[in-house]
Amino acid sequence: MLAAVTAATVGYAGPAAADTGKPAAGAVVTRAGLAPALVAGRGADLGAAEQEAENARSTGTVIGPDRTAYTLPSEASGRSAVKLTPGQYVEFTLPAAANAITVRYSIPDAPGGGGTTAPLDVAVNGRKHSTMTLTSQYSWLYNQYPFSNDPQAGLLHPDWWITECSCVPSATTPAPEIAKPFRPTHFYDEQRLLLGRTYKAGDTVRLTVPQGSKAAWTVIDLLDSELVAAPHVNLAAANVLAFGADPTGRRDSADAIDRAIAFARRVHLPVYLPPGTYQVNRHIVVDDVTIEGAGSWYTIVKGHQVDLATPAPDSSVHTGVGFYGKDAAAGGSRNVHLSGFAIEGDVRERIDTDQVNGIGGAMSDSVIEGLYIHHTKVGLWFDGPMKNLKVTRNVITDQIADGLNFHTGVTDSVVSHNLVRNTGDDGLAMWSEKTADARNTFDHNTVQSPVLANGIAIYGGTDNTVSGNLVADPVREGSAIHVGSRFGAEPFAGHLWITDNTTVRSGTYELNWKIGLGAIWFYALEKDIAADVRVTGDHFLDSTYNAVMVVADWPVKDLYEVTGLHFKDIRVDGTGTSVLSARAAGSADFENVDARNVGAVGVNNCGSFHFTPAGSEFSVTDLGGNDGGTTTGAWLAPWELPNTITCDDRPPVVAPPAPSAW
The missing domain is CATH 2.60.120.260 (Galactose-binding domain-like)
Structure with a gap:
């Protein structure tokens, strides 16, 4: 078992200021903790x-x-x-x-x-x-998924494997012996x-x-x-105050906002929410309407989580503040424009059936811009089919689950220039359950500190792009960028471009497998990953374990493989272990991948663990220009190619120095 990764074993970017009694020498500005x-x-x-x-x-x-x-x-x-x-x-x-x-x-x-x-x-x-x-x-x-608010709660799943003791508690470790608070x-x-x-x-x-x-x-x-701009004013709009909304937040304004929306649709005007706090304790259903606030610092739509007397048809047991398009099964909503306000939820526990998201439903041909979404379950969860949505320049923080999820048949849509921080699950996700997500782009977003799962996750789909993003500090059971055949997703098809992204302090320790992941990791659990996947121009900085990982779960390691991966013009600056860890059958090629400060052998090639005389079942092709690496030589050394077995399941972690200019 690997030792815990602590301050003594992991590199740290940026100096810590001791208390000298003197002012700091200027303001130290960072982006995701980096220069x-x-x-x-x-x-x-x-x-x-x-x-x-x-x-x-x-x-x-x-x-x-x-x-x-x-x-x-x-x-x-x-x-x-x-x-x-x-x-x-x-x-x-x-x-x-x-x-x-x-x-x-x-x-x-x-x-x-x-x-x-x-x-x-x-x-x-x-x-x-x-x-x-x-x-x-x-x-x-606390506790096991889907977690508890009670620090003294017993195990939620007494029959689950407990990684801390490698045991099934009901068989070998009585629940009271698990230290509390647990996790x-x-x-x-x-x-x-x-x-x-x-x-x-x-x-x-x-x-x-x-x-x-x-x-x-x-x-x-x-x-x-x-520096926040002055409040936005729109005098040529349906002002919600004229329909009885209360900007002090003392009275519920949901009905008043509904009336303003209905009027605005009849006369083809936008709806305007002036500065204030508006209490809303249910979904506001939006379709063919523009709703503008004065800016997310000035207009706040805030609600309480409300217990439902009986579960809703979708199994929700609560409702709360949120702006929802109509269900896709009912035709969905179109031409929705939401901008310039904050949504402050009241979600304190994870109940996956609850529709208590900041934005939900299906919204085609729509724009969501300049919102601040806080304390909801998922910031934005879209259930398709739907198309042509633009989500831009929003701040999504402190969510119980995902930041944003394109779920089921979302197509031709763009998520760009958003900040996503402190999610309880994937920061940004495309989940092609039942119907493929296609031709979507996640571009120039910053995702920081997802405490569970991944910064950006792509589960199946066709012709999607992940470009120009900055992903930092994933904590557990995931990493920065993930490509996974999981959760009932449709297969990957066409191409997947992963271009010009930067990850930092990722490549986490997988608590269940007890191995290190990659800053970017590919996981064949339910199907092959066989699309044209091109990882180009990405920078993997200060990875705790590996920069790249390719894996199939042990029970399916002889059923599924990962093929057709192409890596080009990559910079790897610091890994605790390897540049590539291959734990599946398949193939990848590498061109102009430069690496430095690599803690262990450059390629950890286990294939599918049969260790045949013919070599690994994962074939690595050197297309040239792959430079730098480890104290043992070039990371992609000729003796490792094309399929030499170099399997070391748990090499010692060597903390790299802090990232620096290339």
Whole structure:
């Protein structure tokens, strides 16, 4: 079994500032915990400046780096953060003019679960500005899937394999012997604050835990600062206030918004939600309508999760705030435009049958832009068939499950320039269950810290593209980019382009298999993966284990294979183990793949584990220009080709240095 990956064994990008009593030498701005130059042109650029707390002046304690699941630093951006006790602070220097901040933090759960609240004082240039009320009511999950809010709960599935002891508890380990709380996770939340005026570059923002706080500790992960534009106004629109909506949030405004939508459709006007907080505790059904807010910092649509008296036909037992297109079976919705508001949900547990997503249903020929979606189950979950949807420039954070999922027959659609952070499942996914997703593109998105599963996952489909994305810090049971024949998905067909993406601090430890994954990994579980898959121009930085992994599950290793993989113009800067780990039958070719700081042998080729005299069942073709590698020589050495067995299931992990300019 591999040793736990800790601060001693994993590289860390970025210095930690000790408390010297002197201001930090300028503002240290990062993107996904990296120097911005290392990810130039990749990921979403939404105008916010990210600053990691461990790079700021502080009287607190830097925790991490650590990539071990179920720890506070492992779920932090950059795998490190700052822990404060009452009276301590962390102080950031603004790198540019700003009038708004977002604080990513964690505070303890209540002893019996359900969360707590705690204060955090905000001072600008040494003068107190306000006190934020932090909460852990939407964080801290425990136990086995689909997880519990109760830290003292017994095993949800007593007959499941428990990786911590390699046992079936009901057979060998009584449930009471499992340490509680069992598998704590999903520690972080974030909160936004408008500062009321614009502060200049060089001004300071200090976050202090006041004396007397009931929170034993407060962890600050990062601060995003930005200059928010003035509220958008549309006088030539159906204003929801004219239809009885309450901008104070005291009264439910769902019916008033429905009336505004009905009127707007009759007279062909958009609907406008002026600044305010609007209480909505159910789905707003949208079709052939434009709904504009004043901007996501100013217009907030916020609801409570509501228990249903009887389960809905789709098996939901709750409802809550959300904007939904009509079901695809009813024809779906078309010509929907949603922009410029926040959706604040109230989801604190994972119930997969619940329709408590920020955006849902089917929406063809539609645009969703400039939303902030927070505390829902899934930010945006689309059930097709549907086509021609554009999702752009949204912020999707602190979800219980996925950030966005194209489920079943979504075609000709684009998801671009979105920030997805702290999801409880895949950040962005295409899931071709029953009907293939086709001709879709995930482009220039930033996905950070999915605590379960993958940053970007493609489950089957035809002619799809993943391009220009930045994916950082996946924690467990997945990695940065995943191509999987799983979950009943239709087979891969046509082509899949994976182009010009950057991953960092990925290639996680798979807790069930007890092996390291790849920053990008291909998994043949239910079918062959036999499409034309081209991975071109991607950068795999500081991978905890492998840069690339190809795998078939052991029971099907002789049934399915992965063929037709093409890697070209790739940079691999740091792996704990190998550039390629092949644990399946199939084939791949490599051209101009440059690697450095590789911890183990460049290619770990196990094939399908038959170790025949003819060599591995996974054939590797060198098309030239594959340079660099390990202390043992070039990563794609001639003696490893085309199918030499070089199988080492669990090589020692060698932490690479922090990524640097190529």
